[in-house]
Amino acid sequence: MISINVYDKIFTNEQERELGTEHFEESRFINNFEERLETYIIQNEVSPTGYQNFRVITDEVYNQTVRVRGQVVDQVIKQELHQAYIKVRNQRANGVGNLITLCRKDDSFKVKEIFETRFNYSYEKHRFDILDIIAASADVRGARFDVQIETVRGVSMKGTRVHNTQYYTQMLASGELTGVMLNYDMPDKTVTFRISVDGSILLYTNLSEYEILELVEDLLNV
DSSP, rough: OOEEEEEEEESSSSOOOOOOHHHHHHHEETTTTEEEEEEEEEEEEEETTSEEEEEEEEEEEEEEEEEEOOOTEEEEEEEEEEHHHHHHEOSSSOOOTTTEESOOHHHHHHHHHHHHHOOOOOOOEEOOHHHHHHHHTBBBTTTTTEEEETTTOOOOOSSSSGGSSSHHHHHHHTEEEEEEEEEEEEETEEEEEEEEEOOOOEEOOOOHHHHHHHHHHHHHHH
C-alpha cells in the first residue's frame, strides 16, 4: 500500500529559488547531547510527463525508550527517505510546480514544508472532487472506474451509477461521505485505490513511480 498526496503550487510575489540538490542541518539536544540533524534534498531525473524526482533524506527524532551501550535513552534518531516529484514541464493542462509525495500523510507535510522553506515555494493540499470522479466514472482515458462509496456509518455502495440513487443523494446531504474506493482499468492491469474526502490517495496495486504519476495526472484532469 502506497500513500500519495498531491499539492497545488500557490503563485505569489515572493522570490523563489531555483530547484536543486541541497544539504542543511540543525542542532538539537537529544538525550542531553547536542546532535546535528541533517537533511538532504537530492535532485534526480525528469519523468516523461515532466516531473522532477527528488529524494528527501531527513534525520527524524522519535520518542522511544531504548538501551544503547548499557544506557537507557528516551529518544532515538532515525534516517528517513521520502520520494517526491515536482512538475517542471507543462506537458498537460496542469500547472508547473505541483508537488506529489509518495509517503505517509504526516511525512508528506514535512516534505512539503522542506520545499517551501528551502526554495520559498507555497503549496496547498489538492482536494480531488470526489463527486466529479464519481460522475465521470464511465470515462477516464477511455477506461472505466468501478466506484465503491464509503460512508461514516460504514455503509458502502458499489457500481458505476451509484451517484444516481436516492440513498446517495441523502448521504451527501447529511455529510456522511468519507471517501471512494475505485477500480481503474489501465492498459495492462486493474488498479485499486482509495481517495478520501481530504484528497489523500491510498494505492493498493503495485505500480512503478512513473505509472503512479500517470494515474495522478488522469485524476487531475477529471
